[in-house]
Amino acid sequence: MRQFLAKEWQVEESNPLMTTTEKAKKYSDIINLSIGDPDLPVPAEILEKAAADVLAGYTKYSDPWGYADLRQAIVDFYKEDYGVDIAMENVFVTAAGCAAMSLVLEAVLEEGDEVLLFDPYFSAYDQQVRVPGGVPVCVPCFEFEDWQPSAQRAEQYLSKRTKAMILNTPNNPTGVCYSDKTLHELAEFSKKHDLLVIADDIYTSFVYGGAKFVPIMSLPGMAERTVTVNSFSKNYVMTGLRIGNIVAPGDICRAVKHINECVVYSAPSYSQRAALYALQKRHEYARQIVPEFEKRMAYGAKRIRAIPAFTLSPAAGGIYLFPGIKKTGLTSMEVCQRILDEAHVLMVPGSAFGDAGEGYLRIACTVGVDKMAEAFDRLEKMPLLQGK
Template sequence: MKTTSITKRLAGLGGAKWDLHLTARARLERGEDIIEMTIGEPDVPLPQPLAQAAITALQAGRTQYSNGRGEDGLRAALAEVYSTRRGRGFEPDNILCFPGTQTALFAVMQGVAETGDEVLVGDPLYATYEGVIRATGADMVAVPLRAEHGFRMQAGDVAARITPKTRAILLNTPHNPTGAILRRAELEAIAALARAHDIWVISDEVYEELVFDGAEFLSPLALPELADRCIAVSSISKSHAAPGMRSGWAVGPTSFMDALLPVSETMLFGNQPFIADMTEAAVRAGSSVAAGMAQRYGARADGMVTRLETETVLKVNRPEAGMFALVDVSGLGLDGDSFAWALLEETGVAVMPGSSFGEHMRNWVRLALTIDDADMARALDRICTFAQRRAAVSAQDA
């Protein structure tokens, strides 16, 4: 039997990028000594007050159908928080609620691009971005994020790739996998291009509350010049240690949300009211765990820089936010895939090959900062020993 064109457009964009992670997880479940640094699970559980809020709402019968926009209380809470954080007014009708950032991003992309269009996105990029773009029928156009610019998107690189087919620029700030945060001047320069060429700006801001000491986050939503063309997506997955609850949203112009509503209703017709009640409580109270996570992840990144750059030829890109650090392995004469698979086989440490995040990551690997300090110390011991051994072999061969 035949399948549709969307299955062909997305062929090869699914589980293959996670082969190493799945292999490591299977070995871990068999009882092998595996240290998993592949995915970004918060290192704390869902806070008990939020769990209780969901249970209370569930017991109160909050299991009926919702509506396509999302529960009124949650949208009101989000409007208040975004008005405060972004410095301009938002109303509940500026918001649509979805089961997680991924679903929100999928729906938003359906509203801005279609077959024959182009969407610009930074490379490296989060693993699902190509899929959400290609699902619309549009083509993904990679904008290189260069190490010499701290992996932050530069307006000149964007301008060089804009064509009459360009419909949107997909930003991710704070960025996965690099941990980079776009500066005001960089955002303003990109905003000027968006206005000049009548382009949408979509901003994935899921790591907003995991910013490390010394760094500062600015949302494109805060720029008045983007008020009519910027849509942000986010969730409580990272900020409130609730990835499994699947509760997210999109924020943008009311006219866009009105137009997107039938898409949302066709996809899912509202998410779960009891989870929306829990999310409203989370949004109104603020996160009790985000600051601690940011402090720990930043400290682990610093420790990784010290160990790997002192004891090996590996180079670490020190992140400004998020759950990950990138490591350049080219000094060993290996690409990221070869390094990651050899590291797993020889030491039991599982890291993500950079190729899972774009062409510009071929010589890099991504390491999660979310494992506890003891496991991090053990992992760094093993990585240092592995890198030293490989460097010694290379020196002998030379």
């Protein structure tokens, strides 16, 4: 029945990131370091309070914008943590961060509009830009520049159709945190060329070693040209609850509302209540969650640097490590397949994150150190990774 499909979907494309679930079924003893789905449970208090709300009657559609008390908590969060004043009309609650990104792009893009992606980038961006008719334009970043985006290089990729750019810090997949210098240069670049900035801010709690997260919308003149996409999936390990939000100028929020009413109408009531309680004690939960991932990241980096075929630049944030495998002489897909078949460890090839990701692998630190140790013990037994 292929003839009934839109042309966009008549050709099957395999995204290595999106096919890992099937690959994970191949071996019974697989150690899955591919998908960013942390193994830690959602803090029990969040679930208990949300469940009590459900029993109290929070089982109907919410306001399409989201529950008022959740939106107010988001307003308070930005004021208290970053000194940013936003209004309720600037907050819209969505069913997950990915949905938020798709809704925003549908709201702002017209056929042929170009969006700058700093490559390597989260693999979903490409298709999310294309679905509403946009054109992704990749601006390469490089390990020798610590994966920092270059506004100067981005100038070379501008055209009359360039409308927006997507930023992601702490970054998936590289683990880089954008420096103050980088953020200010990108902010000035966006103002100079009248670009919309879409900030994918979903790993904001995961910063290590003195690094810090700064929302680009907090910089002078940026609130009116920035859409911030948030998710509760990572900071509160609430991946399955599918809840997020956007912070944006009112016109964009209203457009997103109209589109979303044709999709899910409102975000899940239970998940919204859980998000509210997560925000109310966010600093306490961060103290529970973030040190565990910092420990895992440090352990993984130590083990990677002990394997001859790997190279690794420091990662100051996020939950991923992005080692280089160019010494093997193989593609990232080939190395991932060898690791899967010989060590029964599942990773994602860097090519899933754009052309600049070729020659690297993404390792998700989503299992405990004991399981990571088992994975690296297996890797160390591979002749390919020992340079033999």
